[in-house]
Amino acid sequence: MQVFKLCMQIIRKNIPVMLIYVILTAVVTALMVSDIDKEYQKEISFTPAKRSIAFISEDNSLLIDGFREALGQIVNFVELDETQLQDALYFREVTYIVRVPAGFTEEFMKGADVKIDKSTVPNSVSNTYIDLFINQYFNTARLYIKNIDGISQELLVQYLKEDLSKTSNAEVKSTTGKKVTYPTYSNNYFNFFAYTLISVIILGMSMLMIVFNDRNLKMRNSCAPVIPGSINLQFILANLFFTFASWAILVVMSFIFNYKNSLNAYTVYFIISSFIYSFCCASISFLIGNLIKSQNAVYAVCNTIGLGSSFISGVFVPQELLSGSILKIASFTPAYWYVKANNAIAKLTQFDYRHLQPIFSDLMIVAGFGLAFFAVALAIGKRKNYIEN
Amino acid sequence: MMFRHIFKYRLKCLLRDWENLFWTALFPILLASFFFMSLSNLTKNEQFNPINIAVVDNGQYRNNKSFMLALDSASKGDERLFNLSVTSQEQAEQMLKDDEIYGYIIAEEPIKLIVKNLGINQSIIKSFLDIYIQTESAAESILAENLSAMQSLLADINSRKSFVNDVPISKVAPDATTIFYYTVIAMACFYGGYLGLREVSDIQANISSVAARVNMAPVHKMKAFLSSAAAALLLHFCEVLILLAYLIFILKVDFGTRTIYVLLTAFVGSVMGLSFGTLISALVKKGEGVKIAIFTCFTMLCSFLSGMMNQGVKYKVDTELPLLSWMNPVNKLTDSFYCLHYYDTLSKYALNMAAITGFALIYCLATYLIIRRRKYASI
Numbered sequence: 200m201q202v203f204k205l206c207m208q209i210i211r212k213n214i215p216v217m218l219i220y221v222i223l224t225a226v227v228t229a230l231m232v233s234d235i236d237k238e239y240q241k242e243i244s245f246t247p248a249k250r251s252i253a254f255i256s257e258d259n260s261l262l263i264d265g266f267r268e269a270l271g272q273i274v275n276f277v278e279l280d281e282t283q284l285q286d287a288l289y290f291r292e293v294t295y296i297v298r299v300p301a302g303f304t305e306e307f308m309k310g311a312d313v314k315i316d317k318s319t320v321p322n323s324v325s326n327t328y329i330d331l332f333i334n335q336y337f338n339t340a341r342l343y344i345k346n347i348d349g350i351s352q353e354l355l356v357q358y359l360k361e362d363l364s365k366t367s368n369a370e371v372k373s374t375t376g377k378k379v380t381y382p383t384y385s386n387n388y389f390n391f392f393a394y395t396l397i398s399v400i401i402l403g404m405s406m407l408m409i410v411f412n413d414r415n416l417k418m419r420n421s422c423a424p425v426i427p428g429s430i431n432l433q434f435i436l437a438n439l440f441f442t443f444a445s446w447a448i449l450v451v452m453s454f455i456f457n458y459k460n461s462l463n464a465y466t467v468y469f470i471i472s473s474f475i476y477s478f479c480c481a482s483i484s485f486l487i488g489n490l491i492k493s494q495n496a497v498y499a500v501c502n503t504i505g506l507g508s509s510f511i512s513g514v515f516v517p518q519e520l521l522s523g524s525i526l527k528i529a530s531f532t533p534a535y536w537y538v539k540a541n542n543a544i545a546k547l548t549q550f551d552y553r554h555l556q557p558i559f560s561d562l563m564i565v566a567g568f569g570l571a572f573f574a575v576a577l578a579i580g581k582r583k584n585y586i587e588n
Numbered sequence: 589m590m591f592r593h594i595f596k597y598r599l600k601c602l603l604r605d606w607e608n609l610f611w612t613a614l615f616p617i618l619l620a621s622f623f624f625m626s627l628s629n630l631t632k633n634e635q636f637n638p639i640n641i642a643v644v645d646n647g648q649y650r651n652n653k654s655f656m657l658a659l660d661s662a663s664k665g666d667e668r669l670f671n672l673s674v675t676s677q678e679q680a681e682q683m684l685k686d687d688e689i690y691g692y693i694i695a696e697e698p699i700k701l702i703v704k705n706l707g708i709n710q711s712i713i714k715s716f717l718d719i720y721i722q723t724e725s726a727a728e729s730i731l732a733e734n735l736s737a738m739q740s741l742l743a744d745i746n747s748r749k750s751f752v753n754d755v756p757i758s759k760v761a762p763d764a765t766t767i768f769y770y771t772v773i774a775m776a777c778f779y780g781g782y783l784g785l786r787e788v789s790d791i792q793a794n795i796s797s798v799a800a801r802v803n804m805a806p807v808h809k810m811k812a813f814l815s816s817a818a819a820a821l822l823l824h825f826c827e828v829l830i831l832l833a834y835l836i837f838i839l840k841v842d843f844g845t846r847t848i849y850v851l852l853t854a855f856v857g858s859v860m861g862l863s864f865g866t867l868i869s870a871l872v873k874k875g876e877g878v879k880i881a882i883f884t885c886f887t888m889l890c891s892f893l894s895g896m897m898n899q900g901v902k903y904k905v906d907t908e909l910p911l912l913s914w915m916n917p918v919n920k921l922t923d924s925f926y927c928l929h930y931y932d933t934l935s936k937y938a939l940n941m942a943a944i945t946g947f948a949l950i951y952c953l954a955t956y957l958i959i960r961r962r963k964y965a966s967i
Contacts, residue, residue, distance in 0.1 A: 216881045223885045231898050285931060291903045298755070314753035330752055335719055337751040339726045345744050346730045346737035362725040367717035369701040369710075499610050503618055510622035515897065525625055548685075548704065 202430050206407055206437030213406045220402055224395045225449065229456045232387040252295040252329065253279045253287065260304035265356030266336060269363060270297070273332055284318070294320045295329050307337070308352070310344055336363065382465040384457050386545035389469045393534045394509040395449060396473070397480045401501035403441045404484040407434075408497050431580060435485065435573075442481035446474060468544045468558070475562050476537040479569035483533075486576035489583070508532040518542065533568040536561045590807055591815045598819035608782050613827040616776035617834055620769060624839050627765045638663075639709045642673045642680040642692040649674075649695035658720050659693075661746075669716065693717065767926055769841045771896040774921035776831050777857030778887050780824040784865020785879050787817050788959060792870075810960070817862070825858045844929040849937065853924045856944050860917060863951035870958040887918070894919035917947045 210217075252274045256263050267276075277293050287293045298316040306313045315333060319326050339362055343355050410416065411434070420430065450470055454461050484501060491497050509515055511525050512535035518526065529535040540561035547554055602608065643649060643659060650656070663672035675683070680692035684704050691703035691713050699717050703710045723745055730737055791813045793800040802812055832854060835841040843850050868883050893916050895902030902922075906913045913919050920943045927937040 216877055219881050219885050223888060227888070227892050227897070231892075231901065289930065291907070312749075314751055316755040317752045318755050331715055334748070334751050335722060338748050339722060341749070342723070342726050342741065342744050343730060346741050347733050358726065358729050362722045362729070365698065365718075365721045365725050367699045367701055367714060367721055368696075369703065369714050369717075371706065372702050372704065493607075496607065499607065499615070503615070506619065507622050510626040516626045521626060522628065525628075546687075546705070 200433060201425070202433035203437050203440075205410075206434065206441075209407055209410055210403060210437075210441055213403075217399070217402055217406075221399055221445070221448070224398060225452050228388065228391045228395050229452070232384060232391060232456075249273065249275050250295065250326075250329070251275045251277045251293045252297060253277055253284065253293045254297050255279075255281075256299040257301040258299045258303045261352040261356055262304045262307070262340070263299055265352075265359065266299075269336060269360065270329075270332065274329065288318060288320060291320060295326055297329075297333070304352070307340075308344060310341070339363070382460060382463070382469075382545055384460060385453065385466060385469055386541055388453050388457065389473055389541050390514050390538050392449060392473050393476065393512075393514045393537055394505060396446060396477055397483070397505040397509075397534075398502065399445045399449075400442055400477075400480045400484045401487075401498060401505065403445070404438065404488050405497040405501070407437070408488045408491075409493075412492055431577070438481050438485055439478075442477050442484075443474075446477040449473075464550055465544060465547070468547075468550075468555075469541065472537060472540050472544065472558075472562055472565075475565050475569075476533065479533045479537075479565050479572070482569045482572035482576065486572045486579070489576045489580050508534040511535075513538045513542075533565045536564045536568075540565070590811065591818075594807070594812055594815035595819045598816040599823060602783065602786075602820060602823050605786070608786065609827075611782050612776070612779045612824060613830065616772055616779065616831050619775075620772045620831070620835055620839060623765075623768050623772065627768060638668050638671045639712060640671045640673075640689045641713055642675050642683055642689050644677045644680055644692060644694045645674045646677070646695065648697075652695050654724065655695055655699070655720065662716065669712070766841055766929065767895060767899060767902075767922065769835055769839070770922045770925040771891055771894050771918070773828070773831060773835070773854065773925060774857065774894065774918045775887065775891045775896060776828055777854065777921060778861040778864065778890070778918055780820075780828075780858050780861035781865025781868065781883050781887065782880070783820040783824055784817075784862040784867075785869040785876075785883060786865075787813070787820050787862075788866045788869035788955070789876065789879075790816070792959065810956075813959070817866070821858060821862055824862055825855055828854045828858050842929065843925070846928050849928050849934075850925065853921070853928070853941065853944075856941065856948060857921045857924075860921070860944055860948040860951065863948050863955060864917065866955040867951045867958075870955050890916050890918035894922045914943065917944065920944050920947070 252270075254267060254270070254276050256267070274295070277287070279287050279293070284296060288296065296318040298318070300313070300316060303313055303315070315337075317330070317333075336359065340355060340359055343350050343358060411420075421427075450473065453466075483504070487497055487500055487504075491500060508529070511521070512518075512529035512532050513521060513526075514534060518535075518538060521529070526535070540558045543558045543561070547558075659670070659672055662669045673683070673689070675692075677694070680689070680702075683689045684692060684702065687704075690707070690709045691701050693713075694700040694702065698721060701710075701714055701717055703713075727741055727745065730741060789795045790798045791802060791809065793803040803809065805812070829851075832843075832850070836843060865883060868886070869879055872879050872882055891897075893901060893905050893912070902913075902919070905916075905919070920940050924937055924940040924944060927940055928934075931937065
């Protein structure tokens with residue numbers, strides 16, 4: 200086991216440098232995931248958290264007062280000067296600015312086509328709720344104006360207040376009868392795992408490659424009384440050992456960051472899926488290590504592949520938001536299937552075979568990718584040896 | 589003459605350093621392309637897929653003709669909102685369990701919606717029901733006042749209008765995706781530090797053998813350093829220009845109309861990145877690997893804090909830890925590009941540029957103080 204021991208020694212020597220990277224990636228991941236988690240909790244609810252908005256009215260009337268009061272039920276108002284608006288939106292003090300133009304009420308009561316101006320922070324789900332509310336308020340008001348001649352503003356506001364207070368009754372019910380809390384934090388953490396793990400493994404791999412690909416060392420090694428197959432096997436073993444050690448560290452970290460919500464069945468399945476994915480990462484790094492000679496090139500290629508596949512397969516941007524054609528391309532990467540399996544795990548309510556089966560088939564694809572990469576790497580390694588001899 | 593000589597050969601050297609060229613030129617372009625691929629769908633109007641729902645077929649539902657009509661019209665046509673199935677309660681529950689539908693509706697008083705989990709589609713169903721209930725309530729009040737309005741009321745209900753008009757707060761709309769590209773440029777400028785790292789390594793005789801040879805030459809050390817650094821800066825600025833051209837002409841990222849200022853920012857940013865690399869290289873007395881690791885991590889952290897991976901992080905730092913946001917050079921560089929684009933006046937931009945220039949000066953000065961007058965009697 201000389202080769203294996205040598206690998207361990209190299210890794211041990213490089214622990215300080217690797218720790219810099221590992222800790223940084225882990226902290227960044229944890230911070231980012233917790234941020235996403237908070238945003239998610241805020242956005243995804245039937246009664247979204249109250250957002251701060253600015254309300255500027257150049258029109259003074261009972262209707263607008265009533266509108267402002269009704270809007271106040273779903274948002275908080277922030278008082279701002281005209282000059283502060285750009286800054287406020289930029290720093291997200293407010294996410295929405297409502298501006299009622301002068302003469303709005305008069306025109307509106309006549310039934311004319313008038314609009315309220317809005318300026319927003321783009322891509323915020325909560326803004327849609329505000330849009331919806333404004334539209335509903337004035338559409339309903341329009342019904343009254345068109346169908347009751349000469350209705351007073353006072354009466355109109357009163358009617359609207361009554362109408363808009365009525366809502367449907369929504370209930371979240373799990374099929375087992377219990378209320379479930381979905382593991383969004385773990386889901387995000389383990390999705391990010393796809394990027395974190397591959398970067399860490401690439402690092403370790405490139406450190407081994409720099410030693411083993413040294414021309415002189417290589418020549419010395421090939422005249423040692425150890426068959427190439429054994430060298431290869433020990434190298435793979437060391438690679439797998441390193442991979443699973445990094446995997447274990449990252450899993451432990453997930454417990455540390457989120458110990459409260461970690462002790463459940465979801466975590467078990469996340470751990471299984473990440474284990475299979477880490478095997479796949481090891482084989483990818485092994486293949487690249489076999490194809491490319493210099494250590495820095497290994498790092499460059501792997502980083503590109505790691506970042507690239509993470510971007511297109513839904514690690515950074517949720518899969519639902521990616522376009523169909525990108526996802527088709529992404530389905531040629533193992534990260535896509537891994538993330539898909541994770542998202543499916545997070546949505547489970549029952550852990551029986553029928554519900555788990557699609558997840559297992561996704562994970563089988565990940566494992567298949569891993570085996571295929573290993574096979575290709577071994578074939579290339581063999582061919583290279585043959586040519587060199 | 590000596591300047592020209594060193595400059596020329598240094599440039600040749602750098603152009604043959606494939607690794608540095610990859611990190612400083614190709615990698616930012618790749619990163620921008622990845623952003624483009626994953627973000628391109630966010631701003632476009634996505635094609636809406638109808639939501640699968642079910643309604644429980646009970647007596648109350650069959651008697652509530654207006655609700656039936658409303659659901660029916662929302663489930664018809666090419667631009668329909670729902671794919672509706674009318675089923676028994678048990679079947680609806682089973683469908684929900686099997687993820688065939690997002691939720692089912694029971695036509696009670698008030699109307700009830702049962703879902704399994706929360707999400708955007710579930711919120712759309714709920715909003716639809718709320719709007720129905722509120723409109724129905726309004727219709728009842730109107731008919732109580734004016735029974736003859738029956739016909740026109742129906743027509744009015746079906747002709748909903750939008751009452752909001754999107755007005756950008758500045759000349760250009762604040763586009764959520766452009767800031768990602770700004771961080772990429774800021775990061776690319778900062779990646780010039782890889783060249784800076786090399787410059788200092790290649791001038792300190794105790795670090796590399798090239799440096800030992802250079803120190804032998806009868807040229808003042810500062811002159812040798814400045815000439816080679818000038819070559820690195822020229823190369824790096826060209827790389828940033830290529831990236832800018834790629835972003836503007838191929839990915840069509842909007843940088844506003846102040847092109848000269850954008851170029852100026854890119855140049856000052858390049859100087860800052862390069863000088864930061866020289867500083868790290870001069871400060872850290874360890875081998876190349878450690879220098880690169882420290883530099884990479886610092887750049888990653890700065891980029892992260894300036895919102896490269898998630899914009900929420902940037903806003904949190906900007907609002908809650910303003911000092912950290914001002915001390916982060918990548919963030920200030922990102923802000924400079926953003927201010928040029930977003931604000932009507934240049935005052936915010938000038939402030940950010942002052943910060944960047946300040947950083948660059950500090951880095952240069954610190955590097956100078958560390959590497960000056962270092963002589964080697966014997967190595």
